[in-house]
Amino acid sequence: MKKIFEYTKGMLPVSTHYCPGCTHGIAHRLVMEVLEERGLLGESIGVAPIGCSILSHNYMNVDMCESAHGRAPAVASGIRRAMPDKIVFTYQGDGDLASIGAGEIVHAAHRGEKFTTIFVNNAIYGMTGGQMAPTTLIGQKSTTGIEGRKKEISGMPLRVAEMLATIDGAVFVERVALNTPANIRKAKKAIDKAFAVQEKRLGFSFVEVLSTCPTNWGLNPVESLKWLGKNMIPYYPLGNLRSPEEVE
Amino acid sequence: MKEKKLMKGNEAFAEAAIRGGCSLYFGYPITPQNEIPEYMSRELHKVGGTFAQAESELAAINMAYGGALTGKHVFISSSSPGIALMQEGMSFLASAEVPLVIMNVSRGGPGVGGIQPGQGDYRQVTKGGGNGDYHVPVFAPASIQESVDIIYEAVPIADEYRNPVMVLVDGMLGQMMEPVVLPPIRRQITSEEIAQKKPWALTGHKGERTHNVVKSLRLKPDELEKHNIHLEDKYKKMKRELIRYQTDRLQGATVVFVAFGTMSRIINEAVDHLEKAGIKAGIIRPISLWPFPDQAFDEIDPCTKVIISAELSLGQMMEDIKSAVAGRFPVELIYRVGGMVPTPMEVADKTKKILEVIA
Ligand SMILES: Cc1ncc(C[n+]2csc(CCOP(=O)(O)OP(=O)(O)O)c2C)c(N)n1
Numbered sequence: 001m002k003k004i005f006e007y008t009k010g011m012l013p014v015s016t017h018y019c020p021g022c023t024h025g026i027a028h029r030l031v032m033e034v035l036e037e038r039g040l041l042g043e044s045i046g047v048a049p050i051g052c053s054i055l056s057h058n059y060m061n062v063d064m065c066e067s068a069h070g071r072a073p074a075v076a077s078g079i080r081r082a083m084p085d086k087i088v089f090t091y092q093g094d095g096d097l098a099s100i101g102a103g104e105i106v107h108a109a110h111r112g113e114k115f116t117t118i119f120v121n122n123a124i125y126g127m128t129g130g131q132m133a134p135t136t137l138i139g140q141k142s143t144t145g146i147e148g149r150k151k152e153i154s155g156m157p158l159r160v161a162e163m164l165a166t167i168d169g170a171v172f173v174e175r176v177a178l179n180t181p182a183n184i185r186k187a188k189k190a191i192d193k194a195f196a197v198q199e200k201r202l203g204f205s206f207v208e209v210l211s212t213c214p215t216n217w218g219l220n221p222v223e224s225l226k227w228l229g230k231n232m233i234p235y236y237p238l239g240n241l242r243s244p245e246e247v248e
Numbered sequence: 249m250k251e252k253k254l255m256k257g258n259e260a261f262a263e264a265a266i267r268g269g270c271s272l273y274f275g276y277p278i279t280p281q282n283e284i285p286e287y288m289s290r291e292l293h294k295v296g297g298t299f300a301q302a303e304s305e306l307a308a309i310n311m312a313y314g315g316a317l318t319g320k321h322v323f324i325s326s327s328s329p330g331i332a333l334m335q336e337g338m339s340f341l342a343s344a345e346v347p348l349v350i351m352n353v354s355r356g357g358p359g360v361g362g363i364q365p366g367q368g369d370y371r372q373v374t375k376g377g378g379n380g381d382y383h384v385p386v387f388a389p390a391s392i393q394e395s396v397d398i399i400y401e402a403v404p405i406a407d408e409y410r411n412p413v414m415v416l417v418d419g420m421l422g423q424m425m426e427p428v429v430l431p432p433i434r435r436q437i438t439s440e441e442i443a444q445k446k447p448w449a450l451t452g453h454k455g456e457r458t459h460n461v462v463k464s465l466r467l468k469p470d471e472l473e474k475h476n477i478h479l480e481d482k483y484k485k486m487k488r489e490l491i492r493y494q495t496d497r498l499q500g501a502t503v504v505f506v507a508f509g510t511m512s513r514i515i516n517e518a519v520d521h522l523e524k525a526g527i528k529a530g531i532i533r534p535i536s537l538w539p540f541p542d543q544a545f546d547e548i549d550p551c552t553k554v555i556i557s558a559e560l561s562l563g564q565m566m567e568d569i570k571s572a573v574a575g576r577f578p579v580e581l582i583y584r585v586g587g588m589v590p591t592p593m594e595v596a597d598k599t600k601k602i603l604e605v606i607a
Contacts, residue, residue, distance in 0.1 A: 042454035065463065066465055067310065067313075074314065083452075104303070104306075104307055
């Protein structure tokens with residue numbers, strides 16, 4: 001019988017701790033498939049954040065470290081300086097990257113650090129149980145905003161991809177979503193390009209991945225995918241914001 | 249061949265780190281240690297190393313963590329308020345067992361304080377500052393030569409214990425010039441040596457081994473307890489192996505000073521002044537502040553009337569002295585703070601007053 005699908009060697013054969021319907025698993029697999037297809041699994045060093053994906057190193061078959069909350073881009077900058085020949089990436093949630101680590105991501109982009117960041121935006125703090133993130137949508141309920149986010153109190157949700165796209169050193173910036181098979185295919189393409197940018201050492205590359213958090217959104221997995229499409233994509237438009245000619 | 253040179257403290261510290269085999273430096277500007285990043289930005293690339301100016305001390309120590317977890321030797325520096333920001337990182341590195349050499353050219357505090365010399369960092373560097381049960385060995389040299397030698401030695405010490413190591417001086421040592429014999433250039437660690445001596449390092453598995461993970465999180469209490477005890481075993485080993493101190497003129501001394509760094513130099517002169525006035529004084533100079541040299545206090549002559557902690561801080565070291573003395577002698581304090589430094593005469597006068605009260 002002909003094999004038509006194979007599990008990527010990039011993912012270790014263990015089950016994950018993620019909740020049912022959480023899209024972290026899909027995002028992990030896309031990154032690992034890209035690294036496998038590019039023959040980079042043995043050449044890569046990943047940085048896990050503080051957040052649900054701190055344990056991504058249990059699943060991703062590449063050398064990895066944990067980092068303190070928000071500091072992954074600084075850690076990756078250090079690895080990059082020490083290992084100019086390797087592929088380096090951070091994988092971060094929206095509390096980690098857009099809140100406590102906002103300084104580190106901006107300055108990694110600003111220095112044009114030659115690594116890739118996969119930014120999983122699920123519009124909430126997952127690991128700590130559903131508190132408001134900088135990316136939580138207006139009206140979206142959280143445990144620190146039970147009536148829904150209000151602009152007057154918390155400001156408008158932060159569009160990180162747009163913000164980073166204003167920085168010269170961030171040469172590849174794209175926002176993708178994991179809510180439909182078609183969008184997942186596009187997400188993989190964007191992640192692939194981001195690593196192509198890194199392989200060519202063109203600058204900092206960044207993919208924002210709109211994701212679900214059924215547990216803390218209080219929705220079932222299918223409703224969550226629909227909610228993402230209906231609420232997140234209009235505020236966080238998908239598409240490429242910056243891409244160098246070399247990878248087109 | 250060893251070369252003797254007249255060098256400014258901060259530049260000599262940086263050169264010692266380069267000669268010690270460090271190939272990576274990350275830092276953020278802060279007085280009185282700016283000559284260190286400046287020197288590194290000029291010199292490190294000449295030996296195939298990399299300098300990067302971080303956006304903050306928080307980022308600097310995390311960059312250092314990233315560099316060091318690849319097995320390479322990393323050196324960072326800062327001064328008191330910057331060291332405070334690095335404490336999160338020190339706790340993390342100690343937990344993840346990643347070696348690093350940290351230079352603290354300290355100044356007066358609290359808060360942003362001032363930029364003149366101070367020893368008010370004693371508590372923050374010896375008692376942690378970061379969270380959890382961890383320690384960072386701290387060495388406090390008293391001359392540029394001793395600083396250079398200790399920085400050079402700190403590189404293999406950090407590796408041996410897989411833990412950060414701090415070298416603490418004050419702004420005085422950073423800013424002054426002294427003749428110094430620089431150590432020979434130690435070859436930078438090669439990838440073969442990293443593979444052999446640091447099998448935990450993240451270098452890319454190349455499909456030849458299972459993936460390496462450098463981590464701190466341990467969600468299972470029994471696992472975390474086991475890790476804590478493993479770390480504690482290392483700290484106990486450090487207490488056996490890393491204690492450094494000097495004693496002088498303890499025999500027959502009426503008063504024994506305890507002082508480190510710049511303050512110990514002033515005390516040396518104060519002791520001479522007191523001797524001329526017919527008062528016998530000795531000195532204990534802790535070089536390792538953590539682990540603290542408790543055993544030095546067993547060498548004190550029973551005829552001694554008082555022990556004086558001489559500090560550029562308000563009795564921070566006195567806590568450790570009292571614990572080491574364990575009630576055997578009275579312990580008093582002579583201090584200046586805020587960037588003020590006492591003259592030897594001032595110390596001698598204050599000592600006479602303390603003796604009058606005691607006698
Ligand atoms: C310094 C510090 N502050 C706070 C925390 C607690 N904390 C752990 S995970 C987390 C939020 C993670 O949320 P996010 O980055 O959105 O990732 P997710 O879990 O949703 O994937 C917080 C605040 C911490 N570990 N360290």
